[in-house]
Amino acid sequence: DAKTTQPNSMxxxxxEPVHLPCNHSTISGTDxxxxxxxxxxxxxxxxxxxxxxxxNNRMASLAIAEDRKSSTLILHRATxxxxxVYYCIPALYGQNFVFGPGTRLSVLP
Amino acid sequence: NAGVTQTPKFRVLKTGQSxxxxxxxxxxxxxxxxxxxxxxxxxxxxxxxVGEGTTAKGEVPDGYNVSRLKKQNxxxxxxxxxxxxxxVYFCASSYRASWDTIYFGEGSWLTVV
Numbered sequence: 648d649a650k651t652t653q654p655n656s657m658x659x660x661x662x663e664p665v666h667l668p669c670n671h672s673t674i675s676g677t678d679x680x681x682x683x684x685x686x687x688x689x690x691x692x693x694x695x696x697x698x699x700x701x702x703n704n705r706m707a708s709l710a711i712a713e714d715r716k717s718s719t720l721i722l723h724r725a726t727x728x729x730x731x732v733y734y735c736i737p738a739l740y741g742q743n744f745v746f747g748p749g750t751r752l753s754v755l756p
Numbered sequence: 757n758a759g760v761t762q763t764p765k766f767r768v769l770k771t772g773q774s775x776x777x778x779x780x781x782x783x784x785x786x787x788x789x790x791x792x793x794x795x796x797x798x799x800x801x802x803x804x805x806v807g808e809g810t811t812a813k814g815e816v817p818d819g820y821n822v823s824r825l826k827k828q829n830x831x832x833x834x835x836x837x838x839x840x841x842x843x844v845y846f847c848a849s850s851y852r853a854s855w856d857t858i859y860f861g862e863g864s865w866l867t868v869v
Contacts, residue, residue, distance in 0.1 A: 690860030
């Protein structure tokens with residue numbers, strides 16, 4: 648399983664963009680890069696995933712480095728509801744998901 | 757539109773007691789998972805199932821047993837609870853074990869005294 652490095656915590660102001668980085672230098676060629684988030688007292692929820700190309704959905708964008716050793720989750724306009732722990736998970740199969748400590752995002756009004 | 761439902765949501769057990777956590781999903785998913793999350797930590801996989809009648813060990817299986825007699829249900833049992841099993845337990849499911857989205861329940865808070 649690929650190891651990941653994420654900042655322990657980040658802060659953002661409401662309505663501003665947020666870039667959450669993740670290093671996964673040992674990722675294998677078949678691993679997808681998944682991002683999940685966990686709001687307080689809730690189970691994790693899916694945010695986005697990608698393999699090689701940048702991806703966009705209604706929640707966020709995912710920018711993947713050309714060598715796939717790092718990726719960045721982009722929240723275009725942070726809201727208070729986006730305050731959560733964000734997990735970066737390189738894996739192909741669900742049973743290989745490794746939830747590290749993640750990045751705790753605080754959003755300031 | 758229930759998704760993944762866990763019961764009970766809260767439970768206090770005495771050391772040595774047994775209990776079963778029930779997970780039910782209504783999305784016709786093949787794969788189901790049980791995780792535990794200790795304070796300030798990420799989730800750790802206890803057991804998982806790739807289909808009805810199958811189970812497999814995850815990262816931290818000791819002290820737990822599971823059963824998947826019906827496709828929609830995944831049971832997690834503690835035969836003799838220990839204080840070290842005080843944690844929040846999350847059940848999850850996905851259509852397949854590959855890149856499909858994993859859907860999580862809301863969690864079950866278990867305290868062993």
